[in-house]
Amino acid sequence: MLDFSRSAILAEGKLGLLTSKTAACLVRYVPGKVSCIIDSTRRGRSIEDVLGFGGGIPIVGSLDEALVLEPDSLIMGIAPRGGALPDEWRQIVLDAITGGLNIISGLHTMLGEDPGILEAARKRGVEIWDIRRPPVPDGISQGLLRNKTGKVVLTVGSDCRTGKMTVAYELVRALESIGTAATFVPTGQTGILLEGWGVAVDRVPGDFMARVVEDMTLKALNKAGLAVVEGQGSISHPSYSGVALGIIHGCCPDGMILCHDSSRSEIPGFAAAIPSLGELIGMHEMIAAPVFRSRVIGIALATHGMSEAEAAARVAEAEEETGLPATDVIRWGCGKLIRSLQEGLL
Amino acid sequence: MLDFSRSAILAEGKLGLLTSKTAACLVRYVPGKVSCIIDSTRRGRSIEDVLGFGGGIPIVGSLDEALVLEPDSLIMGIAPRGGALPDEWRQIVLDAITGGLNIISGLHTMLGEDPGILEAARKRGVEIWDIRRPPVPDGISQGLLRNKTGKVVLTVGSDCRTGKMTVAYELVRALESIGTAATFVPTGQTGILLEGWGVAVDRVPGDFMARVVEDMTLKALNKAGLAVVEGQGSISHPSYSGVALGIIHGCCPDGMILCHDSSRSEIPGFAAAIPSLGELIGMHEMIAAPVFRSRVIGIALATHGMSEAEAAARVAEAEEETGLPATDVIRWGCGKLIRSLQEGLL
Numbered sequence: 067m068l069d070f071s072r073s074a075i076l077a078e079g080k081l082g083l084l085t086s087k088t089a090a091c092l093v094r095y096v097p098g099k100v101s102c103i104i105d106s107t108r109r110g111r112s113i114e115d116v117l118g119f120g121g122g123i124p125i126v127g128s129l130d131e132a133l134v135l136e137p138d139s140l141i142m143g144i145a146p147r148g149g150a151l152p153d154e155w156r157q158i159v160l161d162a163i164t165g166g167l168n169i170i171s172g173l174h175t176m177l178g179e180d181p182g183i184l185e186a187a188r189k190r191g192v193e194i195w196d197i198r199r200p201p202v203p204d205g206i207s208q209g210l211l212r213n214k215t216g217k218v219v220l221t222v223g224s225d226c227r228t229g230k231m232t233v234a235y236e237l238v239r240a241l242e243s244i245g246t247a248a249t250f251v252p253t254g255q256t257g258i259l260l261e262g263w264g265v266a267v268d269r270v271p272g273d274f275m276a277r278v279v280e281d282m283t284l285k286a287l288n289k290a291g292l293a294v295v296e297g298q299g300s301i302s303h304p305s306y307s308g309v310a311l312g313i314i315h316g317c318c319p320d321g322m323i324l325c326h327d328s329s330r331s332e333i334p335g336f337a338a339a340i341p342s343l344g345e346l347i348g349m350h351e352m353i354a355a356p357v358f359r360s361r362v363i364g365i366a367l368a369t370h371g372m373s374e375a376e377a378a379a380r381v382a383e384a385e386e387e388t389g390l391p392a393t394d395v396i397r398w399g400c401g402k403l404i405r406s407l408q409e410g411l412l
Numbered sequence: 413m414l415d416f417s418r419s420a421i422l423a424e425g426k427l428g429l430l431t432s433k434t435a436a437c438l439v440r441y442v443p444g445k446v447s448c449i450i451d452s453t454r455r456g457r458s459i460e461d462v463l464g465f466g467g468g469i470p471i472v473g474s475l476d477e478a479l480v481l482e483p484d485s486l487i488m489g490i491a492p493r494g495g496a497l498p499d500e501w502r503q504i505v506l507d508a509i510t511g512g513l514n515i516i517s518g519l520h521t522m523l524g525e526d527p528g529i530l531e532a533a534r535k536r537g538v539e540i541w542d543i544r545r546p547p548v549p550d551g552i553s554q555g556l557l558r559n560k561t562g563k564v565v566l567t568v569g570s571d572c573r574t575g576k577m578t579v580a581y582e583l584v585r586a587l588e589s590i591g592t593a594a595t596f597v598p599t600g601q602t603g604i605l606l607e608g609w610g611v612a613v614d615r616v617p618g619d620f621m622a623r624v625v626e627d628m629t630l631k632a633l634n635k636a637g638l639a640v641v642e643g644q645g646s647i648s649h650p651s652y653s654g655v656a657l658g659i660i661h662g663c664c665p666d667g668m669i670l671c672h673d674s675s676r677s678e679i680p681g682f683a684a685a686i687p688s689l690g691e692l693i694g695m696h697e698m699i700a701a702p703v704f705r706s707r708v709i710g711i712a713l714a715t716h717g718m719s720e721a722e723a724a725a726r727v728a729e730a731e732e733e734t735g736l737p738a739t740d741v742i743r744w745g746c747g748k749l750i751r752s753l754q755e756g757l758l
Binding site for chain 1: 613648649654694695703
C-alpha cells in the first residue's frame, strides 16, 4: 500500500463513468486527493460536464501539464478489458517517474515487474504500487464464515460495471451516518485505493479466491458486526463468473444486493443476453445455497444518463418484477436498502 | 513440459484412490512409466491390494530404495488441500535431485521458485517441472466457443475427487475405440501428466480462467470434432466453486456429465451437505445457460469400495431420480454415456 494525497489520474481518451471507473470513483469519493485528470481528448472541459460531479478538478492534456500542479503520484485511472498496459501509456509512466511521481496501478500487467520501469523507479527513488499483486494465502478457504457471528452483505451484479463497488461503498457511508457500524470489504482496485486495504480477487489464483475473501471478511467483522463486501463481475458473465462465484462462497453473505445497469440488456462485446432480474435472483440464491443460504434483499439500479422520470419508471418496474425494494443509490440514497437490511438481517 | 518414462512417485503415508489421486491415475493409465511408489506405511504391500490395480509395481519405503530401481524422475503423487509442499518432503526432493532425478510437481508451491531446490537442481543438472505454473494469457475470454463448430462435453462434479478426470479420460479412450475421434482437455495436474499438455486452471488468476479453458478447447476442437474437457471442483464447493464455474463458461459445453461419489453425502472437512443429483443438474444447467445452453446428459458414479450389488443399486437410484443414464465407468465402461452422447449431441 502507498499513500497518495495529490494524484494525477491517467484516463487518456477514456474519462467517463463507465470507461474510467477508477478515475470516476476517486473523483466522486476522494476529490481532495485528486490533483487533476489527464485526458487530452477532454482537455479544458469541465469535469462536472463529463462526469456529472467533480467540482473544480482540472482535466489536463498531458503529463507535462499535470506536473505543473505538483502531484505526488500517477494513478492508472482505467481498467481496460484484460488489464494490460496500453503501449502508449508505458512512456507516460516512465516520464512520470522521471518527474518524481510514485506510480499506482491496478492493471493486471505488474508495472513493478517491467525491468525498464522498475529500474527507472529505483534510480529516481519513487515507488510503484501494483494494487492487483495477489497475496499468497497459506491454504484454501476453511468455510469459517458459515458459523460467523455478525452479518455479511454482498453486492452482486448482472454484469461488470453495474455499481457493485459504488453501492457497497455508499451503503457503508449511509449506515455510518445513522450510527450503524459497518465495514466495507474492498475486492477490486478502486475500492482498495479508497480504503487503503483489500485484495483484487480477480488476480488471485482460482483455488485461493474464496480464501482471501474469507480472510478479508473475517477481518472486517472483527471491526464491526456488519461487513459489506464489494462483489466482482457476474455469475452470468462469460469471462468473470468464476471470480464472482468465488466471492459469493468466500464471504457467505446473509443478504445480497443485485446491481444492474438499467440501460443494458446484453453484456457488451459478447452478445450474451443478460437474464431478467427475477432469473438473476433465482440463480444467485440457488448457487449460494449449498455453501450458505442467502437471499437477495434489494435491487440497486444504475440509471445514469436517464431522465428522473425514466429512472423512477425503471425502479418501479424492478420492484414490480421482483417484489423487492429497488433504488438508484446515487440519485436517491440508500434508505430503501437500509430498511430492507434492518427488516431482514439486522 | 518434461518427459518421463520411469518415474518414482512420492505418496508417503497417502497411497490410495482418493488420498493420492495423481499416483493412482498414473498407475492406472500409464503403469509402464511408473518405476515404483514411495510410501513407507505401505511398504511391501501389493499395489493391487492397496489400489485394486497396478500389477507388479513395487511400493518401496524410501527414496533410497527407489533409487535402486533407477528411475528418471520423482513425481509428487499427492495434491494436499491447498497444495503446499509438506515440510518433510522438501528433504526428499533435495535428495532426489542429488540422486540425479528430474522433479515433477503439481503442488501450488512452485518448487522451481525455492532457491535451495533451484540451486541444487542447477548444480546437478536436473530439471524441475512445476505443472501448475500458469500461463499468462494476453486477455480475457472472447466467448469464441459460443459459435463453435464441433461439440464439447464437460465432466462436472458434486465435489472434488469424484472422478471428473477419470471419466473424461475413459470416455475419450472409449470413443476412440469405436472410431470416434475425440480430444481430452486436461485442466489439472494429473491430466496434464497423462497427456503432456494442458493448464492447471485452479492456479490461473481468476480473470483468466475462462480464457485459458477457451484456448485449450479451441485447440482440442482443431484436432477432433469432439472435445472432452476435464472439470475441476464443484460449483457447490466452498473453496473451489469459482474454478468450476470458470471452466463451465470457458468451454461452453454442449453436454455435461455429472460425477458423484456415491459414498459421500457431504463435502469432507466442511460439513456442507452435497445437494441431490437432481438439484445439482438444475444448478449446472441454470448457471451455464446465460453463456451457453447446456444439458447434463449422464451421471457417472464412483462406487469403489462397494459391492457390485450395492453399486448397481446406486446406479439404479440415480437413473430413477434423474431420468438420465448412470454408470460407474470403471466397473461398467462408458457405453451408456456414449449412447447418450450419440443420441443427444453427435
